[in-house]
Amino acid sequence: MSTVTGDPAAFYRMQIGAWVKERVKRTPNCLQIPAKGLDIFVARDFLTARECEQVIALIDKDRVPSGLLSSNGDPEFRTSESCHLKMSDAINVRVQDKINALTGIQPEHGETIQGQRYAPGQQFKPHHDFFHMNTEYWEDMQRSGGQRTWTAMIFLNDVEAGGQTWFPEANVRVTPRRGNLLLWNNMDEFGQPNHYSLHSGMPVEAGVKYVITKWYRERPWGRG
Structure with a gap:
């Protein structure tokens, strides 16, 4: 069993995990999804159709082939396109403010x-959003805010077929629905990386899928 003994960072991650969980459970229109070993929620109609359309237009304007933090030699591992949304666009600020208000996490802990x-x-084949601490990139991540805690993902459109977000270890499969937000904790109840958070963006079979993702760190992002 995981413990937090001698690890102040894990103790903080445990506290923030429990705090956000209880906050979201009390939020109207947010439902906890039954899952094995994972705290995961859905907030229905989190964004309006108009908000989704505006963000989609910005993604289409700036999208480039998606990258990976660490290459694994599989060219088919992540084949989507992506972009960092600019905070000079008012819609992105509005969406970010809504996500921050839901989680209650300090805004400075959130990535772009x-x-x-x-x-x-x-x-996007099965992967974790938390950082593996035995990797070459871990020291850089430590300096830029440390471990990732919560992930917020918003589906911007309905998909004709395929494209589900699948958590194989937690036995959860979520179909994209326009405006719905998916929120999960990448840490376990002891503040340690939770392997039940393994997830994938399944292949789109028909249509196009648009999502946005916001990750939170244990410390202010981009600072030592």
Whole structure:
């Protein structure tokens, strides 16, 4: 069993995890999804149709092939397109403020919102959003805010077929629905990386899928 003994950072992650969980459980229109070993919620109609359309237009304007923090040698691992949404656009500020208000996490702990587009056949194979601490990139992540805690993902459109977000270890599969927000904790109840948070963006079979993702860090993002 995981513990937090001797690890102040894990103790903080445990506290913020429990605090956000209880906050979201009390939020109207937010439902906790039954899941094995994972705290995960859906907030229905979190964005309006107009807000989704505005963000989609910005993703289409700036999208480029998606990258990976660390290459694994599989060219088919992540085949989507993505972009960092600019806070000079009022709609992005409005969306970010709504996400921050839902989680209650200090805004400075949040990374820049990333927009993503999946055409037919494109996917993001199973991965974790938390940082693996035995990697070359870990020291850089430590200096820029430390471990990722919560992930907020918003579906910007309905998808004709495919494109579900799948958590194979937690036994959860979520179909994209325009305006719905998906929120989950990448840490377990002890503030340690939670392997039940493994998830994938399944291949789109028909249509195009648009989402945005915002990650939160244990410390202010971009600072030591």
